[in-house]
Amino acid sequence: IAGITQAPTSQILAAGRRMTLRCTQDMRHNAMYWYRQDLGLGLRLIHYSNTAGTTGKGEVPDGYSVSRANTDDFPLTLASAVPSQTSVYFCASSDVAGVTEQFFGPGTRLTVL
Amino acid sequence: KQEVTQIPAALSVPEGENLVLNCSFTDSAIYNLQWFRQDPGKGLTSLLLIQSSQREQTSGRLNASLDKSSGRSTLYIAASQPGDSATYLCAVGSNTGKLIFGQGTTLQVKP
Numbered sequence: 001i002a003g004i005t006q007a008p009t010s011q012i013l014a015a016g017r018r019m020t021l022r023c024t025q026d027m028r029h030n031a032m033y034w035y036r037q038d039l040g041l042g043l044r045l046i047h048y049s050n051t052a053g054t055t056g057k058g059e060v061p062d063g064y065s066v067s068r069a070n071t072d073d074f075p076l077t078l079a080s081a082v083p084s085q086t087s088v089y090f091c092a093s094s095d096v097a098g099v100t101e102q103f104f105g106p107g108t109r110l111t112v113l
Numbered sequence: 114k115q116e117v118t119q120i121p122a123a124l125s126v127p128e129g130e131n132l133v134l135n136c137s138f139t140d141s142a143i144y145n146l147q148w149f150r151q152d153p154g155k156g157l158t159s160l161l162l163i164q165s166s167q168r169e170q171t172s173g174r175l176n177a178s179l180d181k182s183s184g185r186s187t188l189y190i191a192a193s194q195p196g197d198s199a200t201y202l203c204a205v206g207s208n209t210g211k212l213i214f215g216q217g218t219t220l221q222v223k224p
Contacts, residue, residue, distance in 0.1 A: 045212065048211060100162070
């Protein structure tokens with residue numbers, strides 16, 4: 001059982017480039033989330049989806065977009081990367097939003113130069 | 114706006130000690146509270162989830178308590194081991210599933 005997989009594991013990206021971080025879960029969870037983790041700022045929610053076909057904005061959504069075409073996949077896109085988006089990005093899922101525990105993926109370390 | 118604070122930021126104890134990690138939050142209108150463990154360079158591992166109607170949850174050597182009225186949660190670790198060394202994060206949850214995280218407590222258990 002893989003749980004949550006994220007790709008790539010790490011990436012160095014030139015500023016201005018477009019980048020999509022991939023997240024797939026095999027637990028058939030309804031809700032999925034994207035967080036970024038920065039030293040001194042902790043983990044902050046970027047976007048979330050409580051069920052396939054719906055998405056919502058978290059605490060720091062600017063510069064990011066998401067889609068939820070099916071239950072398993074929740075990609076995060078940076079349309080035009082900036083150095084302030086250098087961070088570690090975590091995808092998470094839970095069976096029922098607000099009720100069941102969230103499970104996290106291994107993360108993607110992104111560096112924007 | 115909900116704010117979550119964890120004190121202390123770092124803690125070092127000898128192996129075998131019982132210890133308590135603290136988490137406080139400013140808005141008592143929470144749906145649940147979740148404790149996580151994070152090892153260096155790794156993702157988060159869920160330890161315990163406490164619903165707002167519950168007072169505590171236990172898993173092995175871990176016991177988490179929740180006092181909504183005072184805006185506090187504690188994670189009790191019994192008989193600590195070097196393998197418990199990690200950063201422990203608490204997060205409060207809303208009805209939409211959004212989690213607000215504390216900054217974490219980095220624990221070192223010395224052999």
